[in-house]
Amino acid sequence: MMAHRYRLYPDPAQQAILVHHCWDARTLWNAVLEQANCWRPGRKPSPGNAERQRQLTEARAAIPWLAAGSSSVQQQALRDFDQALRHWWAGTHRRPTWRRRGQHEGFCIRDVTVHGLNGTWATVVVPKAGRVRFRLSRRLPAAVGMARVTQDRAGRWHVSVSAAQPPVVRVATGGAVGLDLGVIATVTSSAGAQWHTPGLRVPEAQRLRRLQRRWARQATGSRRRERTRLVIARLRAREADRRRDAVEWLSTRLVRQYDVIAIEDLPVRNMLASAAGTVDQPGHGVAAKRGLNRAIAAQGWALFRRRLQQKAATCGVTVVAVPPAYTSQRCARCGDTRPANRESQAVFRCRACGHAAHADVNAADNIRAAGQAVLARGGISPRAPREARTDPVAA
Template identity: 50%
Template sequence: MTRFRLTPTPAQESALLRQCRHARFVWNLALEQWAMWSRGRRSYPPRYIEQARQLTEARAGNGWLRAGSQTVQQQALRDFDQAVANFFAGTHDRPTWRKAGVHEGFRVVGPQARRVERLSRRLARVLIPKVGWVKFRLSRAAPEAKSYRITLDRAGRWHIVFAVIPDSIRGPGTGEVVGLDRGVAVSAALSTGELMQCPGLRPGEARRLLRLQRRFSRAQRGSNRRARVKADIARLKARAADRRKDWVEQISTALARRFDVIRVEDLRIRQMTRSAKGTVENPGRNVRAKAGLNRGILSQGWGMLVERLE
């Protein structure tokens, strides 16, 4: 995946949000149809062909849905159909509901995904259905891709993600082998003795985040103040996530170029970071300490590092 920062105008941002709402509505409607089905029923839930026909009927009877791009809405149905197939194949989890403010995005596939023009050394633009030409920053060369996804993160930043598989990095060919151990105090320790630390928020940023979280807990639900504080918290967390991703990319690239074989301890991160709250009947113990440990583990980018190495 190759990601670039979109710079839409206010009018384009409104159009993009409308497309996100349409894609989310279609996905959730398809999920509701699928969730109503249970084993033992004679009829099966509708698949993509039938749902696409139903979408055409829905667009004819609803002007707000017809105002959006049919390509985007049909692609949401295709994505859901693929998610169901992946679930039954055992390769992915069960499809879940998409929520406003969390799952903001849509995908464009086919000839429309190739409508990308370079404007300058640092700027390009893409023709998004029902939105128009939207500029994005060229932090690297734009790839030739058959599809892309438009996303909005919780920090309010728009991105375009092209679906391309990056070229593998060749090893040195010397047969060098290294072991990698992951931890909380030290993010990555190599068998060569090298210690690597994943960057996070600086001390001043961490103190500001704590103040914002306290302010957020006191703010009234639905108030403008609460929304502003929530956005400030999201921007700080996005800054930490960006630093973590950048560190993972640099470390994984450097290791792939230095060693032919990289051996990593097999850790089940999902099980390790489960909540310790327990239930009402069986409440957990040391919940606060376990929550802090979970945050420490997730802030080190363990899973992302192994994924990028692979």
């Protein structure tokens, strides 16, 4: 399954209702999260979904602002939380975390009703807000069950529905490729191709730096500062949109071209956790900036890998993840492995056989070979050796 996301255009009155729904969903989520966090072994079981729903009914009778909101949106927020808990217990997802204001704004609607207006516009029924217009940037899936409405930091509204990934049309090529995911948001293939993730253009990046300096000078809580924040958020949203488009394009292209795609099994989750917060509050220091770059790169990789796997699964392409240890130091031709083989960031020159190549292409070729070795063994990937921690690339 994948998400289809459409830009939503509420009128001002509807927008106020949507904001209220977000507020309700976030507050309730955090309240039941706190309740679940307070539970300790030995106490009586923490409340399940039925008990939480009953508590909500009581709270709605006692608290006017809660009663003013939509009960179906509020009930759904509790169901979402219940599902998040189950996913965590099942080990498929991370532990549910706090939803922060301005950062995780959204709510879910059940039993979605959609009306098409024409080929370009449609409406979705949101509780209390009625029919809200959205742009049909792509065809709607045949059946829409649930929808999630979100507001991003740039103030834009979207509605997402889940849909089956349409199969990628391809013919078998017999080709295998390894992909090296670089630190500066680049993808290098073992065939020698390199793609750079598009970011902001030079004038846009300059403007962003100017705005960030201005934002830092402006008084906390002032209107001007909020306006500056919004412009910064819009620039960042543009950057993120470009990156998403690039990921779609490249993943389709690679899945069409190769039967086997080997990628590094990077601990993206750890990288994201260690850089948490820096995306939204980038500091001035070098460390903060590096953290930010890592976080952005990790987000991009996680998305790229997910889309690659989703598309590959529709058309019989195999994606195999291999431990990244030593891929940057090992000679793809003779196997000699030592730090000195990597002459510089860009140049690989084997001390044993003299093989010279672009460092990332050499690494990608090792990843391809490791992936094919894993498949030859029946798909069982070896654990990364302990010494992997000393590898400058893995570290």
